[in-house]
Amino acid sequence: MDILIWGGVALTLGGVALLVYCIMAALKAKKAGGTDEEIRARLQKVVALNLVALLVSAMGLGAVTIGIILG
Incomplete structure (x- = not known):
């Protein structure tokens, strides 16, 4: 379960980094x-990337939660 937790942490941090970039x-x-x-037009491109960043962060937090529950 450690792999799931640390993978989720990495996804979450990557998503947060993308949010800062946005x-x-x-x-x-x-x-x-x-x-x-x-x-x-410039901001529309940022909005699309922002949604991807939120999705990645949510997936990472979900992975951490599942890892903690199963572990």
């Missing part, structure tokens, strides 16, 4: 300026 990318997109449409 925050930085969104701030950079807003600071870069431009028209509303250009900013919206």
Whole structure:
């Protein structure tokens, strides 16, 4: 069960790192300026990556929980 727990921890940390990257990318997109449409296009790409990051984090937390319950 240790592999499941530590794998889940790695997934969770990877997801959190992606979330931090999304925050930085969104701030950079807003600071870069431009028209509303250009900013919206940049932020739409960040939103897709943000959803992936949340999914990865949730899967990691689920793996940790299952590992703890089974262990």
